[in-house]
Amino acid sequence: MRGISVEFPGVKALSDVDFRLLPGEVHALMGENGAGKSTLIKALTGVHSPTTGVIHLSGERVTFTAPGQAQAAGISTVYQEVNLCTNLSVAENIMLGREPRRLGGIDGRATRAEAAGLLARIGLTIDPASILASHPIAVQQLVAIARALAVEAQVLVLDEPTSSLDAEEVEELFRIMRVLRAEGVAILFVSHFLDQVYEIADRMTVLRNGALIGEYLPAELSRIELVSAMLGRELGTLHEVQRRSDARHPRAEPVLVASGLGRTGAIEPFDLDIRAGEVVGLAGLLGSGRTELARLLFGADRADTGTLTVNGQSGRPRGPRSAIAQGIAFCSEDRKAEGVVADLTVRDNLVLAMQAARGWARPVPRRTAEAVVAEYIEKLDIRPADPEAIMSTLSGGNQQKVLLARWLITRPRLLILDEPTRGIDVGAKAQIQKVVADLAAEGMAVLFISAELEEVVRVSDRVVVLRDRRKVAELTGDDVSVDHVMSVFAAPHAHTGAVAS
Amino acid sequence: MSTLALSPTRLPQRFLPVMATFVVFVITFGVGSFRYEGFASGQVVANLFVDNSFLIVLAVGMTFVILTGGIDLSVGAVAALSTMIAAAALDAGWPPLLAVLAVLATGTGLGLLMGLVIHHFDVQPFIVTLAGMFLARGLCFLISVESVSIDDPSFRDLATGTIALPGGVTLTYSVLIALAVVLAAVYVLHLTRFGRTVYAIGGSESSARLMGLATTRAKVGVYMVSGFCSALGGLLFSLYMLSGYGLHGVGMELDVIAAVVIGGTLLAGGSGYVAGSVAGVLVLGTVQTLISFEGTLSSWWTKIVIGVLLLAFIALQRLVVRRRP
Numbered sequence: 001m002r003g004i005s006v007e008f009p010g011v012k013a014l015s016d017v018d019f020r021l022l023p024g025e026v027h028a029l030m031g032e033n034g035a036g037k038s039t040l041i042k043a044l045t046g047v048h049s050p051t052t053g054v055i056h057l058s059g060e061r062v063t064f065t066a067p068g069q070a071q072a073a074g075i076s077t078v079y080q081e082v083n084l085c086t087n088l089s090v091a092e093n094i095m096l097g098r099e100p101r102r103l104g105g106i107d108g109r110a111t112r113a114e115a116a117g118l119l120a121r122i123g124l125t126i127d128p129a130s131i132l133a134s135h136p137i138a139v140q141q142l143v144a145i146a147r148a149l150a151v152e153a154q155v156l157v158l159d160e161p162t163s164s165l166d167a168e169e170v171e172e173l174f175r176i177m178r179v180l181r182a183e184g185v186a187i188l189f190v191s192h193f194l195d196q197v198y199e200i201a202d203r204m205t206v207l208r209n210g211a212l213i214g215e216y217l218p219a220e221l222s223r224i225e226l227v228s229a230m231l232g233r234e235l236g237t238l239h240e241v242q243r244r245s246d247a248r249h250p251r252a253e254p255v256l257v258a259s260g261l262g263r264t265g266a267i268e269p270f271d272l273d274i275r276a277g278e279v280v281g282l283a284g285l286l287g288s289g290r291t292e293l294a295r296l297l298f299g300a301d302r303a304d305t306g307t308l309t310v311n312g313q314s315g316r317p318r319g320p321r322s323a324i325a326q327g328i329a330f331c332s333e334d335r336k337a338e339g340v341v342a343d344l345t346v347r348d349n350l351v352l353a354m355q356a357a358r359g360w361a362r363p364v365p366r367r368t369a370e371a372v373v374a375e376y377i378e379k380l381d382i383r384p385a386d387p388e389a390i391m392s393t394l395s396g397g398n399q400q401k402v403l404l405a406r407w408l409i410t411r412p413r414l415l416i417l418d419e420p421t422r423g424i425d426v427g428a429k430a431q432i433q434k435v436v437a438d439l440a441a442e443g444m445a446v447l448f449i450s451a452e453l454e455e456v457v458r459v460s461d462r463v464v465v466l467r468d469r470r471k472v473a474e475l476t477g478d479d480v481s482v483d484h485v486m487s488v489f490a491a492p493h494a495h496t497g498a499v500a501s
Numbered sequence: 502m503s504t505l506a507l508s509p510t511r512l513p514q515r516f517l518p519v520m521a522t523f524v525v526f527v528i529t530f531g532v533g534s535f536r537y538e539g540f541a542s543g544q545v546v547a548n549l550f551v552d553n554s555f556l557i558v559l560a561v562g563m564t565f566v567i568l569t570g571g572i573d574l575s576v577g578a579v580a581a582l583s584t585m586i587a588a589a590a591l592d593a594g595w596p597p598l599l600a601v602l603a604v605l606a607t608g609t610g611l612g613l614l615m616g617l618v619i620h621h622f623d624v625q626p627f628i629v630t631l632a633g634m635f636l637a638r639g640l641c642f643l644i645s646v647e648s649v650s651i652d653d654p655s656f657r658d659l660a661t662g663t664i665a666l667p668g669g670v671t672l673t674y675s676v677l678i679a680l681a682v683v684l685a686a687v688y689v690l691h692l693t694r695f696g697r698t699v700y701a702i703g704g705s706e707s708s709a710r711l712m713g714l715a716t717t718r719a720k721v722g723v724y725m726v727s728g729f730c731s732a733l734g735g736l737l738f739s740l741y742m743l744s745g746y747g748l749h750g751v752g753m754e755l756d757v758i759a760a761v762v763i764g765g766t767l768l769a770g771g772s773g774y775v776a777g778s779v780a781g782v783l784v785l786g787t788v789q790t791l792i793s794f795e796g797t798l799s800s801w802w803t804k805i806v807i808g809v810l811l812l813a814f815i816a817l818q819r820l821v822v823r824r825r826p
Contacts, residue, residue: 067711067712067713071713072713077711086704087703092697096712096714097713105693106697
């Protein structure tokens with residue numbers, strides 16, 4: 001790809017970027033959110049047409065105007081958010097558009113058999129005839145990869161394939177990537193996990209603000225240099241968030257006490273208390289019940305047993321409405337489906353929560369709204385810093401920040417953050433962690449859920465460890481360390497069965 | 502494949518709405534046979550098809566559209582336009598085959614037009630097909646404000662001709678045509694890429710696009726299918742009424758939508774079966790027959806019962822969707 005530029009109305013998303021991808025290599029594309037990684041990929045795969053520049057594939061000049069054309073040319077893509085049809089079966093999702101035919105119709109049996117073969121190739125044992133919606137997101141992601149393998153791809157584009165996978169599944173994915181690389185497939189890999197990039201990538205290209213920064217070999221570029229190339233600034237912010245444990249008021253009133261709260265099939269009964277000014281981390285492998293626990297506290301799912309005491313009032317959680325009224329905010333894991341209103345502007349998204357808190361009868365005065373919106377855009381460094389920008393044009397990390405800001409505006413007493421940093425870059429991650437620390441210092445109680453242990457350990461005062469849908473440990477003080485949490489995870493190692501079931 | 506045996510609970514779940522429709526059909530029919538002598542005869546069943554063959558064809562077309570998450574409000578008006586064109590063309594002395602082709606081409610063309618507008622201007626199908634409805638209805642009266650009767654002998658033969666089945670039951674040719682349309686639709690939806698793309702669009706249009714499926718073709722295509730089915734349904738209706746009239750089939754689109762929804766197709770798209778829509782039409786037909794057997798009830802009771810059924814089925818669908826893990 002030479003001199004690629006992509007322009008959207010009012011925004012130049014990519015300017016004059018060169019990029020080359022050789023057969024038989026894993027090439028990592030690095031950059032912060034909004035650096036233009038996804039845009040570059042979409043230009044390559046025919047979703048967006050470049051305004052200028054040319055693409056050569058195996059020496060021949062190509063122009064794609066639709067994703068189908070790029071696929072036909074041997075460029076297969078797995079996108080960051082799972083882009084499959086959850087109403088169809090696993091086999092159909094894998095084979096859609098290239099089903100084997102027999103007697104003038106699609107051969108369902110052959111479709112399932114072929115899909116089963118591809119699933120076996122990536123080591124996934126699920127029923128190809130089952131409906132995709134019945135599987136967790138991580139499995140859906142693997143199905144998307146199986147789909148990408150279904151075409152004999154020359155070029156495989158993996159846009160953040162690992163953000164919803166756990167360590168073992170990532171290993172599995174890397175094994176598949178190595179096999180494909182040995183077969184001569186060119187793999188374009190995007191990930192925010194530096195460890196993964198250094199483990200698998202043969203070369204790296206760094207983008208920043210839609211421009212090319214450079215192409216490097218991993219051996220020549222240290223992590224710190226890579227990060228500063230991506231951020232274009234010194235690493236100060238990364239170190240601002242320290243392990244914070246001493247300056248705490250352990251005798252503060254508990255904001256929330258759960259006793260024996262549980263739901264059949266989601267999570268075993270557990271006890272939990274969260275105090276004002278404290279960050280409680282929730283650690284657990286994929287499928288350990290992290291999200292389920294949070295949803296019970298918020299009342300999004302009904303608890304079968306136990307009581308929840310919020311601000312001194314006891315009872316079974318009644319639902320999100322009463323939870324919000326009691327000052328609990330829940331920032332969901334799935335920002336695409338449950339969080340942002342993609343067609344509205346940043347300002348409208350922020351004002352939504354403010355209006356909901358005031359009730360419909362008291363409109364938010366325009367000037368108050370402007371002030372608050374400006375305040376949060378600055379506080380969370382939302383980019384572009386334009387209140388009128390449409391949500392769907394923002395990058396993932398910035399959408400996440402808006403979502404966070406939306407809840408912060410309502411000044412909750414307890415903030416539940418479910419994977420607030422998933423799929424976003426180091427810079428935005430550090431900012432969100434810093435915001436969490438500041439909020440706790442101001443007296444807010446925070447329940448912080450993340451798949452990344454380092455992160456949980458860094459921001460939390462206490463860490464609750466879940467395993468196989470059960471609370472197995474609660475670590476405080478000096479016990480809070482990555483090694484310690486890992487050893488709790490590791491005790492009996494039985495999570496793979498839960499994921500594949 | 503042994504996959505079906507692996508999860509025996511899955512199939513009933515997926516087919517639950519359709520099965521529920523069949524159960525309702527059996528129950529309403531059972532009530533009729535219990536209350537009225539002569540209700541449970543083969544001819545009454547056959548008449549369900551005879552009297553509703555045009556509705557079946559329209560419901561098949563509507564199923565395609567609703568599966569993509571769209572809606573087509575123009576079907577009743579396009580059907581009326583078809584009766585009008587057929588009657589007027591035959592009246593002007595066109596050969597019947599040419600008249601039929603003209604009708605089918607008009608319906609398909611209108612569908613194509615609406616599909617293109619919906620897709621390329623990214624307008625809600627509701628509005629576009631509403632405009633299509635007014636357009637088609639207006640065109641009827643452009644041809645004639647009066648009812649035009651059909652005197653063409655081959656049309657009359659086709660309309661009055663019957664096929665004798667064992668047991669003294671008779672069917673019309675319209676029923677055969679409708680059943681052929683149903684079979685063709687099942688084939689297209691389940692065994693062709695176009696059909697699978699229709700389901701994929703209903704599941705998630707953006708995903709379907711990124712998967713490289715021909716979404717444009719499928720999205721425009723469903724409105725063409727619906728237009729074609731409306732035209733064909735209109736032809737069957739003109740056989741049934743032996744006339745063309747601009748006020749034929751007023752509100753028919755709503756009956757069709759009701760039949761499709763009662764048949765278990767989700768209005769949000771992505772889930773449903775043609776067989777369900779046929780069952781939905783049969784339920785509507787049975788209710789109508791029941792009320793005519795009762796004799797003393799006003800025919801508007803049909804509407805009341807349909808309203809209640811529609812509500813019940815939408816509630817059932819929500820329950821099924823919610824119970825999914």
